[in-house]
Amino acid sequence: MDDGAYQLVLRWSEQIDCVRTAGQARRERADGYRFLLPLDGELTLVQAGREARLRPGTGGLVTLAEPFRIGIASGHGPAARPRDGSRRDGSARAFVMTIPAREMDRRLRRPSPVATGLDLSAGLGRVVADMVRAVGEERRALSAAQFDAACDRITELLCVIVAGGQRPAAPGHLAEVEAVVRRYVREHATEPGLTGAAVAQDLGWSLRQVQLALQHAGTTPRELIREERLRLVRDRLRNPQDRDVTITDLAHAAGFSSASALSTAFRRRFGVSPRELRHAAR
Structure with a gap:
């Protein structure tokens, strides 16, 4: 498994049972998380001395850096998957999403705590669950x-x-300011003069207001702008239609001062240079 990339797979009863021992965690030094979204049936999740039963409407997050155990709750399996893809009584299904550690740790400004029994039945939790199901399908x-x-x-x-x-x-x-600022930055990330002060002025808020909103989200205007620009370049590097666009042109189009500035920030963020990513995409 490539622990440096997102993965999202649908698992059935016979695929869900998983034990990661302390020895495996030490030897493999995996760097990432797994988010579990049960669709039906019931799962048990144990990590860091905490145990939870996960049913549809709940979810769990485990780190691959520590031992854990995931299994089918008593009375809910195992059962083989029917050939027609339908659910058989006594079985369980769950989406399992692998998340690179850096994607969570940089947002939280620390390693994520083990999270079990997350409420995904309403509010933001339901939005996340619906998005996972939609992307999986x-x-x-x-x-x-x-x-x-x-x-x-x-x-x-x-x-x-x-x-x-x-x-x-x-x-x-x-929270509302943060959402509007993020949307604005995504829409204007390619503008060379984009700064926190420019965002605040265009939106009619003070720079301090914007900074406070992003601070509560664990980031700064400068970091948010850089992040959106790097994601834009990454997407274009993977796009066959942009394969003939030079790295220098991509850098300038995304608001970077030079190809060197882009390469330095890109490698620090994604672990590879823009040229290496383009070569891998091909």
């Missing part, structure tokens, strides 16, 4: 760039849920 129709973009949004919202009990809740108006 449409996976084959999505390009690599589209799949990564969707998983980025899922991870972003999942971090909000996980962090909910770990930090004071931001006032409602700051």
Whole structure:
């Protein structure tokens, strides 16, 4: 498994049972998380001395860096998957999403805590669950760039849920400011003069207001702008229609001052250079 990339797969009863021992965690040094979304049946999840039963409407997040156990709850399996793809009584199904550690840790500014029994039945939790199901069902129709973009949004919202009990809740108006700022930055990321002050001025808020809203989300205007620009370049590097566009032109089009500045930031963020990613995409 490539622990440096998103993955989303549908697992059946006979595929869900999984034990990761302390020895495996030490030897393999996997760097990532797994998010479990039960569709039917009931799962048990044990990690860091905490145990939870996961049913439809709940979810769990485990780290691959520590031992864990995932299995079918008593009375719910195992049962083989029918050939026609329908659910058989006593079986269980779940979407299992693999998330690179850096995608969560940089948003939370620390390694994510083990999260069991997340409420996905209403509010933001239900939005996340619906998005996971939709992406899972449409996976084959999505390009690599589209799949990564969707998983980025899922991870972003999942971090909000996980962090909910770990930090004071931001006032409602700051949460609204954050959402508007993120949308604005995505739409204007290619503009060379984009700064936190420019965003605040165009939206009619003070720079301090924008900074506070993003601070509650664990980022800054500068980091958010850089992140959106890097994602834009990554998507274009994977797009066959842009294969003849030079790295320098991609850098300038995304608002970077030079190809060197882009390469340095890109390698720091994704672990490879733009040229290496383009070669791998081909």
